[in-house]
Amino acid sequence: MQPIRRAGGALDFDLTEEQQLFADTSRRFLADECDLSTIRKLAETDAGFTADWWRRAAGLGWISLLVDEDAGGLGLGDEGILYLGLVAEEMGRMVSPGPLLPCSLVAATLSRSGSDEQRSEALPALVSGEATASWCFAEGGNSWSADSVAMQAERVPVGYRLHGDKWPVEAAAEARHLLVTARCDGQLTQFLVPADTAGVAIEPLEGLDLVRRFARVRFDGVEVDESTVVGAPGGAADDVERQLQIGLAVSCAESAGAVARVFEFTLEWAFERYSFGRPLASYQALKHRFADMKTYLEGCHATASAALHAIAASSADSACLARVAKAFIGDFAPEIVQECVQMHGGIGVTWDHDIHLYLRRVTTNRAILGAPREHRLAIADLLKL
């Protein structure tokens, strides 16, 4: 007997022809250019990815999905996030490197709220993959909510002075631009700051994921002029919430893809591994655990997909559904992968086995953009309990 093919399933069953083609292209690109042995080599590098590879990845349109046509994007409108979810799902399946999410979030906000200058200068380089960018939002610990933003943007004659630390910031060390969320007169304001601006110090952090890097970005009285403001001063709350929602949903899609892949190779292992003359797949004690994993994996797919679709439809409950997905997947993705480690036995806790690459990714995703508990508390507030 053989395990059922692609038993991990996919985020959506009913892709359009365009979406299917796009997903296939992305999958082939990752399989051809960035298999797991390549990722192990990239783990030894500072950036975790190469600039040339990222340019070719961007060449597939990955960073143009949330960008308007007149700004060099594909002009998919809100539907673009469904495509972005497909890329993230494939990246999860391959534990791929590359700053997909930070670049996408910055590109989306520049397209939506950026000045003509920001749209015509910073954005095209992001879309083409020639440059990368990152979003400086959290200020350590569990500060992944707009309310937690404490960094001050003080008004000075030249414009604004930024003071404070942001971390963890994904792929900050390579970024040409940093989108910084701060408070100006108490109101959320975002700035697009060139990473080489005087007073910006980027300190790489060590991290769990083998190829996804984070840094602490210190702003030590950084002076920026009026032209760096993205959107209206004090009026960034909508953009920040949108960045959060997109980030949550896309991160969930990636984790769902990662868990699906782990489940597939663990299921194959259960059919191939024999003890006492019978395959692991024949033991009821283990079969039942696979049944639980499969059931919760379907839940992961369902809720990630629902979050993406809610955002694509500009649905009023997208704020809640993005957080529901993160709360659920944050809990269950690492748990399913740990359970799969257990199914592998001792080999599952060795460096040579690939499963820890996935465990590292989903554990990282669990924390980045907020842990389940924070999202549950946010949901209680959103429900006005």
Add this chain to the structure above:
Amino acid sequence: METLEDFRQRSRAWLAGNMRRLPPDAEPWNAMRVDEGDAERAKALQRKLFQAGFAGLCFPKEYGGRGLPRVYQKAFTEESRPYEMPLLFNTPTLTIIAPTILDMGTEAQKRRHLPAMIRGDELWVQFMSEPSGGSDLAGVITSARFDGDNYLLNGSKIWSSYAYFSDYAICLARTDWDAVKHQGLTMFIVKIHQPGVTVNRIRQSDGNVEFCQEFFDDVPLAPEDVIGKVNDGWTVGQRLLFHERSATGGSSPYASGTAGRRIETIDDLVNLARAAGRLDDPRIRELLAEVYVLQTVQGQATDRIVAGIAAEALPATSGAMLRLFTGLNGLRRSDIALEIASSDAVAWDAGESDGATGKSYIFRQAWCLGGGSTEMQRNIISERVLGMPREPAADRGMPFKDVRRNAPGKEA
């Protein structure tokens, strides 16, 4: 066909004008506390829906339904949420038994019974499990012996909800003891209230009385009341189990109103927290949100799996995952309710509370037992969704009369 939006508008208007709006503090409908009065009320409401053309929306027109796609039923159910609905008709009558007869019954059976169910005349129950065992359904020992004219039913069934006030049952019985287990069974239609049928009520661990046990003493069943073929009752049973999984997992297109136990809101838990003065406690807020997350994902998983089965991207047995998800969520919800209620769940003022939270906790495992135990669902998922090897069975290929059964004195 009327557009979905037009249908929704028309439903909304009709419901507002004709059905009773539930007060905001109404007790959630509880399948565990239903009596004859509720049955009469449900029949009257079902009749009302039928006369207005809102009953059996997804059943074919020739059998009393409306022949509409499931999205219409979903819209009607959403609109009906604030109103009193004949929820008693959903499970098992409309979601399990009617679709089984639709799939497997004779033309005469369909014409006789389906319209009667949809218009609120017949409430049905299942005579499936027996005191000798529940999970091994094909191992039933209630027998139906052909006497030349009729089949004579002898034995006992258990866990049938509401049998004492229901009209008909679908009953799995053994008709050939020389055949192997699955090949000697036949599915019958049984009129409940007739000589030879004794219905006893079972008191549950929470003190409530929902389930019944029946005893049969030479009850005559006519050959035209056989569903499917004689000795092919297992095929019918498989269909019935499929519909049961859909119903308990929340994916049945035939449920009208909020199906089964009402769990799609967390209002009752919020009220519990408010009553305990703990709604501002972050720990409690987190638990409330956890229930909300699990229920939301349960709904999303239901939509996904229903769509996946329809698109043949998932095997039809995938409904078992919903049944498992529902069961496990039920446990967590029960635990969280207990946590929120704290000591109020175990000692309460007679005038102020009925102690439902604590009692529900005592009955908690029913979430993972009713409608097929979660262990059986896990077998189905691993074997028939993931393709893992079947469990070995000691009775395979053996005449049923030679199969070993419960130790003497442990029959029930």
